[in-house]
Structures are given as structure tokens and as C-alpha cells.
Amino acid sequence: MEAPIKILIADDEADILEIISFHLVKAGFEVFTAKDGSEAIEKANSYAPDCIILDIMMPKRNGFEVCEYLRSNSKFDKTLIVLLTALNDETSHIKGLELGGDDFISKPISPKVLISRITALFRRLQPSTGQNKIINSNDLSIDLSQYKTTLKGVNFVLAKKEFELLYLLAAQPGRVFLRGEILSQVWGNDVIVGDRTIDVHIRKIRAKLGIDCITTVKGVGYKFDY
Amino acid sequence: MEAPIKILIADDEADILEIISFHLVKAGFEVFTAKDGSEAIEKANSYAPDCIILDIMMPKRNGFEVCEYLRSNSKFDKTLIVLLTALNDETSHIKGLELGGDDFISKPISPKVLISRITALFRRLQPSTGQNKIINSNDLSIDLSQYKTTLKGVNFVLAKKEFELLYLLAAQPGRVFLRGEILSQVWGNDVIVGDRTIDVHIRKIRAKLGIDCITTVKGVGYKFDY
DNA sequence: AAAGCTGGTTAACAATTTGATAATATGGAT
């Protein structure tokens, strides 16, 4: 039921890339890789990862430069940046943190430590981001603050009522909502609409989603199951 | 000016306590000290610090125990916990982070590093303090202090209301702003303007920008997406 | 002072999207 956290790793050493990404994938993250600074920026833009791990010494653009670029772009305000270095060197440590890095880890890297540090960062960050009422269920994500729905990363557009209806059902997966409940939650208590109206909206949602995640419970109501 | 950030340091070595607290005070923090685990808990309760720095090896109660105590108490939900250790030991590192620590620093401690790490943690935690006056998103840059907007380096002129509207939306990319929110933020609560006024301003911004970075969410509001 | 700007607002209308309903089809249960 967890949101798939996306992590981008940038390092020019292929074996490090491989071993870290192996452990991260095993820990349940969705991982992207880049072999230099330019590729890191490119992939950061296209995949919008939640966390970016940057080696400092990389070709094309070094970790500091990438960090600076990311921090100058408000799109990455909420993105965690972790810097890696071979040097256990105080100066670059401080420089990295001042450029807006969130954490700094010295090589040689222990995958366990890396993962537990990243987990700790997310644990801290989640509650503050947690104002966003986002529902995540498998490939489906529903973000109330953005009125945005994505399926397998691709976003699709729902009209207001459709969105509200899906949001209501998906907020409590498995729970059956009586037609009366749906009416009063989505339409309000004083609005009177016909019985078939709900069906039609359900149908539209099903059509747009492509997958059947809403189950009909005959004589009772509907539930979200996915 | 805001209230100073309160930090509690717990370590049994008096000289370390002294040197760290000296630097923290110099960096503008309000500092409390404790020489063992029990005192740390006591002072944490009475002073409600924003951040607690715990040495792992301490008399009475060690750092892990204190950390565990703090994390079991919801009063300290928002309190940052930084763990210190003499050992550069992976196991206690992970243990500390799993017990709910937010950061972990190995001795010997560099005051500069300590301060920059703490600053980085607070920066993440309090996005309110870091209100950027300049928004950068891809080729678009919006500078509040100069009321200046540039696209791909070329600057273009927005009228006051247009600027304020764009700034509001762009400050939180992706977030949908309800028409009511926009009205109260840009026009103020007591001003009454017609329904179409927002649309017209949105249209002017779109025209001047050339790119479509403002998305309409019908029945809800507008959002900046770029 | 008159004429000319600029920015902000509004009215009027066009274009678009939406939601609700009616009519009809389907499918399972009895």
C-alpha cells in the first residue's frame, strides 16, 4: 500500500551504480540511474524522483553543480538530495549541505546505512508533505490537492464529480459505500438527483481508468478494490 | 525575528559539551546541556528543545534509550534527534536511525559539520522559513523582490495583478488553487470583483508567456504546471 | 486642460465541458 518512492542515483562508476540500485530496489524503491551530471539533470526532469543521490565527482557536471541546479528550480523543492563522496573531507561536506543537500554520505558506502539514512529522511519529510491528501493504491494515485490522477505514472483527467466520487471510494478501499452515503458525500444532503446518476458517473470513471477497480455490490452500493 | 531554535546536547564528556555548545551558541542557537541520559530526558521535558543531540555512550541511560523514550512520546514528534558516537560502527548507526533518530554523526565531531547538518535538517523541516522570493521553473523565473519575470533569459513585463497571480500559482507548482483562494490571496478578502476577472488575468498571462503553463481545473480552479 | 497611456474591471457573448435524465439493454436471481 506504500507509495512507490522514486530514487535517482548518479555515479560514474558502473559497479557502484549497480550495487546501490540493487539494494534500493530490494528495499522497495523505484530506481533510476544516471552515469554523469547531465544525464542526472535530464532524468530528474523526466522522472521527477523523490530523492536524488549524487556522486560529487562525476563527468560533465559534478554533484555540486547538479545540486545547485536542482535547488534553483522550484520543481525540486521537495526532492531530497543526498551527496556521496570518496573524500572524507569536511569542506565538501559543508559545501554540499550549504548548496541545499539534505544528507551527505562518505564512501565507501554501506548499502544498509544508505538505506536507513534515506528512510530516516523520508520519515521526517513525510509528515510535512502529509498535508497532501494523496491516495496510492498499486499503480493508481489520486492527489486531492492537485486534483490529479495517475495510472502507472500516466495521468488522466477526471471531471470534478468523477474525481470526488473516485476519491471517496478510494479513500477507504474495500469498504462498501451505500448509494445514500455516496449521494450525501459527493452531492450533499440537500441536492436531489436521480438514482441512475451515480451509475453513469461510475461508468465514466471505469471507462477512463481502463481497469476495473470499482466493484458493484448489488442492492447495496459500490466499493473500491484494487 | 523568530524565536531562537533550542538545542539540547547530552554528553558525559565535559569538554565536548563545552566546545559544541560554544559553537552552537555562536551560530545563534539557544543551548541546553545534560551530562547523562536521565538529565537529558529531564531537560527535554522541561525545555522542549527543537533538537536534541545525544551521545550514545552515556551514564544512567545511553543515547539509544533516550532516543527510544523520546520517540515513544508524541510530545517530541517534531523534535529532531541527532546521535553521536565514538565508534564508526555501522550497526549502531542503523540501530540509531531505526529507533527514530534523524541524523547520526561520528566522532571526532567537527563543529562546522555538526552545525551545517543541523541547519540542513531544520531547513527541510521548516519550509516556512525558507520562503523563496525567487521562483525558478525550467526556463521561467519569477523574482518577487524585483517584480520581474524572465522566460528563457528574456524578460517580459507583467502588470501587478498578473504578476501576483502568476507568483501565487507558481510558488506551489501542481497545486490547484480554488477561485476563492486566488481571490483572497491576490485581491484580498474585502474586495469584491466579478467572476470573469480572474479568467481575464489568466488569459493575459497565458498570452504574454506564450507557453501554456497554467492549467484550468474546471469547477475547481487553476494550477501552475511547467 | 486635453489627449494619450496603462492597468484593472466588467459586460456580453462564444465555446466548451459538465452533469442529469430518459430510454433502453443486460445479466443474474428466483
Added chain:
DNA sequence: ATCCATATTATCAAATTGTTAACCAGCTTT
């Protein structure tokens, strides 16, 4: 087969937004 609840489809009215032009106020220029 019949009944009943839901599914489906098409249609229309209502709601919402886009667009344009006009208006007014305040300020600058002539």
C-alpha cells in the same frame, strides 16, 4: 420466463470558462 437492479447510450440543459471589446480611473505627456 420474469423481475429487478444495474449498465449503457444518447441527449439536452446547465454550469463554467474563454474571448473580445468596452469602460473607467489614475497618471503622464503634450
